[in-house]
């Protein structure tokens with residue numbers, strides 16, 4: 286049994302999806318997340334048991350809306366996708382071959398069918414592959430991933446198409462949502478590059494993001510360059526592949542076993558919480574939108590007065606200051622060590638403004 290299996294204990298490993306893999310890149314320095322994901326631990330069940338249930342994810346309304354919008358975009362064998370490809374990429378073709386591989390039974394068959402279609406597509410033929418399934422190795426596990434559409438355009442270059450239901454209004458979309466979509470699409474681009482062993486130029490780093498235009502359901506599209514997200518993802522996947530170095534720093538008998546009786550965890554929550562706390566975390570407010578563990582980690586960071594809980598910009602501004610208590614002490618301006626004089630002066634300035642505002 287591997288060390289990661291031993292840490293997970295009696296639970297079965299959970300499968301990763303692109304959203305979960307993309308979230309890895311949102312906090313690449315967090316050992317806790319690397320261990321939990323590397324071991325395939327069900328983070329939602331853990332935090333539920335600890336009393337900090339995850340509160341993010343799409344609402345049922347958003348899921349329905351996304352499903353309806355995808356159906357519109359893919360209708361008539363991807364007519365909208367082809368129109369948008371023509372506009373965005375100057376595709377000089379009127380028609381494309383359309384292959385829906387979603388009917389293959391079983392994930393492996395669907396994956397093979399996807400590879401067959403992409404492998405057989407003629408370079409001069411524009412091809413759309415609907416319901417594709419690609420594979421990626423994550424921390425020793427093979428993960429199946431389902432991009433919305435893979436477009437194979439006339440200059441023999443593959444593009445990932447991401448269909449999202451948030452609107453593009455007057456050419457602008459919510460930057461947070463675009464960024465999340467870019468991280469997720471980068472996972473597909475990376476998986477395809479790994480699978481085909483191709484020159485990176487063969488799978489484009491420009492992803493086609495299709496969204497509703499303004500407040501209508503009419504699809505519009507833009508190209509999103511995911512090179513930065515690809516680099517962050519590759520670093521994090523490499524870190525998971527070298528997870529032994531993280532494991533070496535953890536207690537040898539560490540176990541996050543929930544001791545399931547059927548589907549019910551029986552392990553005392555306090556004991557499980559203490560085991561989790563033995564794995565260093567780097568909580569930041571961004572975790573709230575990206576990781577199931579966020580409320581547990583935030584509570585822990587607050588309890589120990591960590592500056593991390595206030596966000597990366599505060600941590601960067603107060604570089605070298607270990608805790609909130611230390612920052613408050615420096616704000617008082619007494620017995621300030623020389624190395625913290627500049628920060629103490631700035632904190633004192635903030636305090637004067639605050640005092641004046643309160644007065």
Ligand code: SF4
Pocket residue numbers: 312315316317318566567568569572573576577578579580582
């Ligand atoms: S919520 Fe916790 S485990 Fe998840 S990335 Fe943030 S610090 Fe790491």
